Amino acid sequence: xxxxxxxxxxxxxxRTPAYLRGxxxxxxxxxxLFNNPEGTAYRQPxxxxxxxxxxxxxxxxxxxxxxxxxxxxxxxxxxxxLEPV
Amino acid sequence: xxxxxHDHSHEGLSPSGHPYRADNDTDLSYWQVMEIALRxxxxxxxxxxxxxxxxQINAMDSRSxxxxxxxxxxxxxxxxFKAALLDNAGEASRAMGFDIGPMHLIALENTDKVHNVVVxxxxxxYPRNLLGLPPDWYKSRAYRSRTVIEPRKVLxxxxxxxxxxxxVRVHDSTADMRYIVVPAQPEDSFGLSEGELAAWVTxxxxxxxxxxxxxx
Numbered sequence: 001x002x003x004x005x006x007x008x009x010x011x012x013x014x015r016t017p018a019y020l021r022g023x024x025x026x027x028x029x030x031x032x033l034f035n036n037p038e039g040t041a042y043r044q045p046x047x048x049x050x051x052x053x054x055x056x057x058x059x060x061x062x063x064x065x066x067x068x069x070x071x072x073x074x075x076x077x078x079x080x081x082l083e084p085v
Numbered sequence: 086x087x088x089x090x091h092d093h094s095h096e097g098l099s100p101s102g103h104p105y106r107a108d109n110d111t112d113l114s115y116w117q118v119m120e121i122a123l124r125x126x127x128x129x130x131x132x133x134x135x136x137x138x139x140x141q142i143n144a145m146d147s148r149s150x151x152x153x154x155x156x157x158x159x160x161x162x163x164x165x166f167k168a169a170l171l172d173n174a175g176e177a178s179r180a181m182g183f184d185i186g187p188m189h190l191i192a193l194e195n196t197d198k199v200h201n202v203v204v205x206x207x208x209x210x211y212p213r214n215l216l217g218l219p220p221d222w223y224k225s226r227a228y229r230s231r232t233v234i235e236p237r238k239v240l241x242x243x244x245x246x247x248x249x250x251x252x253v254r255v256h257d258s259t260a261d262m263r264y265i266v267v268p269a270q271p272e273d274s275f276g277l278s279e280g281e282l283a284a285w286v287t288x289x290x291x292x293x294x295x296x297x298x299x300x301x
Contacts, residue, residue: 076262
């Protein structure tokens with residue numbers, strides 16, 4: 001399944017790497033529910049979020065600057081940062 | 086003899102020619118004061134004892150890459166264990182007897198088509214509960230930023246050249262999972278026992294910046 005990382009830039013303890021915002025990848029696996037660090041970092045209770053591993057092609061992230069476009073990066077992203085493509 | 090025939094002054098150096106390390110006589114930082122205050126409160130209120138805290142520090146210091154090496158060596162000789170490891174590396178490590186606490190671990194298998202390498206771009210996430218403390222370079226800004234941009238160049242600086250037809254897969258350890266690379270077993274090591282094989286598995290091969298090496 002194809003997903004896009006939301007291109008949001010909120011302040012706070014965000015564990016969605018900036019270099020992936022707005023980029024499209026493929027879901028590699030769903031890991032389960034985890035506490036949302038954006039809240040727990042400030043001791044705010046909140047619903048758990050699904051954590052998803054997403055696979056990106058280097059060409060999608062770095063464009064023509066990529067060392068080898070077919071190489072890949074896999075990253076854990078909380079599901080509220082992902083939107084369907 | 087590296088310390089013979091100096092033509093400079095030995096003033097300020099130890100008898101073996103090394104500079105003395107400065108005493109840590111500086112004031113405590115804000116966070117050091119916070120840590121001491123919190124620790125003393127926990128002890129005073131009876132939640133923990135000093136001995137328990139020391140035992141935990143000792144347990145963390147005693148974890149080493151040798152633990153991960155034993156896990157990888159077993160995966161090399163035992164296909165059933167390898168399947169369990171790739172399915173749930175945390176449970177498989179616990180089943181071998183390693184106390185890795187609540188850590189969620191994913192094992193990444195290197196094949197003749199894919200080479201895996203682990204980084205944490207946001208901080209320094211590392212499977213400490215299995216492998217112990219990370220190497221200093223793993224926490225450096227250069228390794229953290231460059232590994233996602235130019236992994237092949239970074240790996241070549243570790244002496245590892247990945248053939249063009251092979252896939253490089255970088256794993257950015259950004260959240261709740263921790264990662265261990267299961268390197269491919271070198272052909273030269275086929276037929277060795279699990280105990281002998283563990284000596285081939287280096288820390289760096291489990292991060293993915295080198296390959297297993299014959300013990301010197």
